[in-house]
Amino acid sequence: xxxxxxxxxxxxxxxxxxxxxxxxxxxxxxxxxxxxxxxxxxxxxxxxxxxxxxxxxxxxxxxxxxxxxxxxxxxxxxxxxxxxxxxxxxxxxxxxxxxxxxxxxxxxxxxxxxxxxxxxxxxxxxxxxxxxxxxxxxxxxxxxxxxxxxxxxxxxxxxxxxxxxxxxxxxxxxxxxxxxxxxxxxxxxxxxxxxxxxxxxxxxxxxxxxxxxxxxxxxxxxxxxxxxxxxxxxxxxxxxxxxxxxxxxxxxxx
Amino acid sequence: xxxxxxxxxxxxxxxxxxxxxxxxxxxxxxxxxxxxxxxxxxxxxxxxxxxxxxxxxxxxxxxxxxxxxxxxxxxxxxxxxxxxxxxxxxxxxxxxxxxxxxxxxxxxxxxxxxxxxxxxxxxxxxxxxxxxxxxxxxxxxxxxxxxxxxxxxxxxxxxxxxxxxxxxxxxxxxxxxxxxxxxxxxxxxxxxxxxxxxxxxxxxxxxxxxxxxxxxxxxxxxxxxxxxxxxxxxxxxxxxxxxxxxxxxxxxxx
Ligand code: SF4
Ligand code: SF4
Ligand code: FES
Ligand code: FES
Numbered sequence: 001x002x003x004x005x006x007x008x009x010x011x012x013x014x015x016x017x018x019x020x021x022x023x024x025x026x027x028x029x030x031x032x033x034x035x036x037x038x039x040x041x042x043x044x045x046x047x048x049x050x051x052x053x054x055x056x057x058x059x060x061x062x063x064x065x066x067x068x069x070x071x072x073x074x075x076x077x078x079x080x081x082x083x084x085x086x087x088x089x090x091x092x093x094x095x096x097x098x099x100x101x102x103x104x105x106x107x108x109x110x111x112x113x114x115x116x117x118x119x120x121x122x123x124x125x126x127x128x129x130x131x132x133x134x135x136x137x138x139x140x141x142x143x144x145x146x147x148x149x150x151x152x153x154x155x156x157x158x159x160x161x162x163x164x165x166x167x168x169x170x171x172x173x174x175x176x177x178x179x180x181x182x183x184x185x186x187x188x189x190x191x192x193x194x195x196x197x198x199x200x201x202x203x204x205x206x207x208x209x210x211x212x213x214x215x216x217x218x219x220x221x222x223x224x225x226x227x228x229x230x231x232x233x234x235x236x237x238x239x240x241x242x243x244x245x246x247x248x249x250x251x252x253x254x
Numbered sequence: 255x256x257x258x259x260x261x262x263x264x265x266x267x268x269x270x271x272x273x274x275x276x277x278x279x280x281x282x283x284x285x286x287x288x289x290x291x292x293x294x295x296x297x298x299x300x301x302x303x304x305x306x307x308x309x310x311x312x313x314x315x316x317x318x319x320x321x322x323x324x325x326x327x328x329x330x331x332x333x334x335x336x337x338x339x340x341x342x343x344x345x346x347x348x349x350x351x352x353x354x355x356x357x358x359x360x361x362x363x364x365x366x367x368x369x370x371x372x373x374x375x376x377x378x379x380x381x382x383x384x385x386x387x388x389x390x391x392x393x394x395x396x397x398x399x400x401x402x403x404x405x406x407x408x409x410x411x412x413x414x415x416x417x418x419x420x421x422x423x424x425x426x427x428x429x430x431x432x433x434x435x436x437x438x439x440x441x442x443x444x445x446x447x448x449x450x451x452x453x454x455x456x457x458x459x460x461x462x463x464x465x466x467x468x469x470x471x472x473x474x475x476x477x478x479x480x481x482x483x484x485x486x487x488x489x490x491x492x493x494x495x496x497x498x499x500x501x502x503x504x505x506x507x508x
Contacts (some may be wrong), residue, residue, distance in 0.1 A: 073271035074367050085274055137457035161363040166376045188455035206378035208356045209349050212366035215275060225443070225473065229349055232387070233447035240387035 011083055013041050014091040015053065019102045025091060026050075032083055038092060039067050039078035042104070054103035062218055065153030068095055069104050075155040075216050095158040108154050114173050117201065118181055124191040140188050146226060147183035149219040150176065156213035156223060162206045172203035175213035175223045182227035185234065195231075195238045204231050271367050280365035287358035294484060301491060302334040310497040311504075312413040313424040314406045316431060316487050319399070340395040341487075347389040349443045350480045390444040400439050403432045419506030427493055431486040438479035441472025 011032055014025040028049055030041045039057055046053045058064040060079045067078040070093045072086065083090075098106040127134065156175040162168050173181075181198060184190050198204040213223045221227075237244055273280060301317050308318025322336040345351050356362045363370050370376075379386050407428045414420050439445075450466025453459050472479065496502045 070367070071274070074273055076274060081274065091270070139456040139463060143456065159367050161370060162376070162378065164367070165363060165370045168376070172378075186454055188458070190454070203378075203380075205380040205384070208362055208378050208383070209352045210356050210363065211353055212363065215273075215366050229443045230447060230451050233390075233444060234452065236387040236390070237452065240384075241390065 011041065011086070012089040013038075013045070014089070015042065015045065015104070016091075016093040017050075017053070017103055018100075020100055023103075025093075030083075036083045037079050038069075038071055038076075038081040038083055038086075038090075041083055042078060042092060054101070054105045056105050063151055065151035068153045068155050068158065069093065070095060070158075075158045077153060077155070077218050080218055095154070097158045097160075097164045098154070108157075110169060111152070111154055111157060111174075111176065114177050115180065117173070118177060118184070118197070119192055119194065121184055121187065121190055122192045123189050127189055127191070134189060136188065143186055143226075144183050146221055147179045149221055150179055151219060152176065153218060155216045155218065159212045159216045160207075161210065161212065162203075168203070168206060172206035173201075175207070175228065177202070178204065178207070178228045178231060179221060179223055182231055185231065195235050198231055199235050199239055204228065204235055207232075271365070273366060280368055284358035284361070284364050287354045290481075290484075291354065291358070294488060297488065298338070301495070302338045303332055305334065305495070306330060306332070307498060308334065308491070308494060310424070310494050311416045311422075312410040313422070313428065313494050313497070314410070315491045315494045316403055316428075316435070317491050319406050320402045337399070340392065340399050343392040344389075344396045344439075345480075345484075347386045347392050348480065349389070350477045352386060353477075354480075389442075390448065393439070393442050393444045393448075396439050397445075400432070400436060403428075403435060407432050417504070417506050419508050421507050423505040424490075424493060424497070427486075427490045431483070431490045434479065434483040434486040437472050438476070438483040441469060441474075441476045441479055443473065443476070445469055446473050 009032055010029050013028050013030050015028060017023050017026045028041075028045045030044055033040070037060075039055075039060060042053070042055050043057075046055065055067070055078075057067040057079065059066070062077050062080040065077075068075065069078050070076070071078070071081055072090050073093070075095065078092070092104065094100050094104045095106045095108075098108050098110065101107050154176060157163055160172075160174055162172045163174055181194050181202065184192070185194055194202075207224075207228050209224055209229065211224045213228075214221075214225070217223055271280065298317070301315075305317075308315030309321065314321065317334045317337060319337060321333060323333055324331045324336075357364055361370055362376060407425070410425050410428055411421075414422070414425075446466060446469040449469045450456065450459070450462035450464075453462055456463040456466070497504060
């Protein structure tokens with residue numbers, strides 16, 4: 001496609017076109033409107049220039065978590081990224097950590113498989129048998145509400161270097177599922193202990209707290225500070241703290 | 255199974271990743287960490303191994319508190335040796351400094367979404383770095399050391415007749431330093447876990463919840479406290495050292 005000098009009202013957007021067998025960046029000149037986001041530009045191209053351009057989106061309100069992509073190489077929701085922030089030229093690529101299907105669409109099903117490995121909310125037998133509705137206090141709700149804001153955009157999974165650069169999907173569930181595990185572990189009514197899972201298959205030890213997940217999260221969840229680090233501390237209680245181990249011995253727990 | 259992902263054509267070219275949340279180039283943070291942390295470590299090593307005292311009248315350098323002068327066969331063991339191991343262990347295993355050095359010195363990753371150099375297998379904190387799980391023990395040591403530093407500040411203020419003045423510049427430096435160090439120490443993630451993070455039901459343990467909230471106030475800016483306190487320690491020692499070696503005149507007010 002011919003590239004002409006972009007004027008003030010036009011941006012040059014390069015979009016990855018291709019599939020697992022390869023592809024290339026294709027340039028599109030897109031007229032801009034006030035308040036336009038990258039998703040608008042992509043949809044304009046789809047409507048006017050390339051009807052076969054594959055893109056996944058639903059809400060255009062940063063709430064469904066479908067439109068994750070890499071704009072200028074950085075993971076972000078397309079619908080939350082103003083075109084005006086990028087000057088006259090930018091690139092849009094699919095998420096790199098997941099297998100590509102076509103153009104901007106990737107196969108994120110690995111995440112759903114991981115999710116199944118986390119035992120769901122399980123109250124104690126006593127609580128489960130309680131005929132009264134449970135009462136929860138605000139402070140207990142607040143802590144978990146932060147984690148429930150997750151929209152499953154998987155941007156954190158995409159940016160996490162354990163998955164992205166080292167491809168250790170076999171050894172680490174990734175930040176999104178640290179969030180989910182934390183929300184269950186910190187629930188006052190949940191009776192399961194997921195620390196062995198975290199130490200083992202979940203692989204909380206693979207995270208080195210470099211905080212890229214927190215940097216990209218569109219819901220501004222403090223993934224590292226409020227979920228991963230507390231989980232690491234809980235795992236340390238059980239597996240790495242000699243004094244606590246002695247304490248458990250003395251109290252006759254295993 | 256730890257194969258690096260095959261280079262795919264939808265991978266951004268090196269050097270083209272632009273973090274939309276930061277105006278700074280992505281080498282800026284790691285370069286600064288390497289420079290300032292590196293310089294501090296060299297300075298600290300010289301002070302600990304070469305210098306014989308941290309005392310000037312009522313002032314005491316944080317590197318030398320508590321003062322332990324032990325001689326073996328007439329040879330004075332560098333007094334700071336007895337002190338320095340604790341802050342070294344504390345900062346080496348601190349969750350914030352882990353981010354700083356994993357990013358800056360080890361490039362795991364240097365910056366978010368930026369490729370890592372291909373090197374040996376990455377194992378996170380599951381093998382060599384597994385000792386980071388003992389951070390809480392370093393916290394216990396520093397908790398005690400901070401009490402010594404508070405004692406030094408108060409003792410220094412009370413012994414003003416030694417100065418021949420009511421207030422010395424060194425008193426102020428020591429006070430600012432202990433405040434910064436307290437902000438850093440009491441915002442520690444291991445302390446946050448100990449204070450209340452480890453409980454699932456906040457409403458069941460009011461005291462620990464209150465404590466957890468207090469620690470959280472400091473914890474959200476833990477990175478800032480880490481840097482500020484490093485520079486106050488540095489500055490306090492430099493000032494006292496210049497006095498000890500007679501390089502600058504003593505500044506005090508009546
Ligand atoms: S902080 Fe941990 S989970 Fe988050 S991106 Fe970094 S390594 Fe991955
Ligand atoms: S934690 Fe944040 S970045 Fe990760 S999937 Fe949820 S909303 Fe997206
Ligand atoms: S389209 Fe729903 S999050 Fe962007
Ligand atoms: S986490 Fe930084 S001092 Fe403990």
